[in-house]
Amino acid sequence: MTSELFSDWLRHFDRSMRLKGRTVILLLDNAASHNHKEVRLTNVTVPSLRPNTTAHIQPMDAGIIRNFNALYKKSLVKHFITCAENGQPQMLTLRLAIRFVKSAWDEVSAKCINNCYKHVDIIPTTAQTEDESDDDISLAELRNFMQQLPRSDGDEVPTAEQYVDEDTVVDTGHELTDEEIINRVQPPTDDQSDDEDQPAVVPPTVAEALQHTDR
The missing domain is CATH 1.20.1270 (Substrate Binding Domain Of Dnak; Chain:A; Domain 2)
Structure with a gap:
């Protein structure tokens, strides 16, 4: 969960409460991903728990x-x-x-x-x-x-x-920087790659893909 994902979900939740004519309180802990300062809410009030009281x-x-x-x-x-x-x-x-x-x-x-x-x-x-x-x-x-x-x-x-x-103890709210995303998705350089002698990967056919989805 990141603050961007949470903010998107919170907007959707607020809209659904508005359509139902309901006004609710959503009690949150102080996780970094729960930052919603930029979200304008009409039907949801979001108080936070005091630090170190969640458990x-x-x-x-x-x-x-x-x-x-x-x-x-x-x-x-x-x-x-x-x-x-x-x-x-x-x-x-x-x-x-x-x-x-x-x-x-x-x-x-x-x-x-x-x-x-x-x-x-x-x-x-x-x-x-x-x-x-x-x-x-x-x-x-x-x-x-x-x-x-x-x-x-x-x-x-x-x-x-x-x-x-x-x-x-795992940080699940960390937002990746552009550099971290690029490093994760970019192909390895010649110095890092040992795949030159490896056979090319052949993508599955549509029939094979459909067959695996039924398992």
Whole structure:
């Protein structure tokens, strides 16, 4: 997510609220990508949380995102295990990743969301003791699958908790400069390229492309 993408989405959201005759509050954390100073809003008020309070008063950060990550990465590890068992390269296509994302979000239960809202006191809690959380169950399932992954002696394998939480330190709101974009897309120079002896890549035919989209 970048500030430009977020601003575009926010304009669309404000327009949809205006068409529905609704006035809403959209509570945001202080992520750099949530900068919307140049966006003129009519039906959406956008207050920001105080710094360093996100994990305490925002339900998504109180466990919903972590539960989703555990479910997504469980599907990812299962896929890699299947590839290894079938002697196939451990690769992930964009289409398959999107399927895993949808499946993971569908598995995030209403109970998990409800518990996270209770945790941040948005809805009242009860005196009853909660059962084992969906987050604990998802981590246990992920831990079981990670133990099945093929590994070589000396490989350092993260715990299920480390694997789920590794994305929290990744900067996802950084906007690339023109120079960075050019460096990523430009072809390698003669000094960098070892492809002279490689055969030319033949693009697939339309029939072959259509065949793969049905998989």
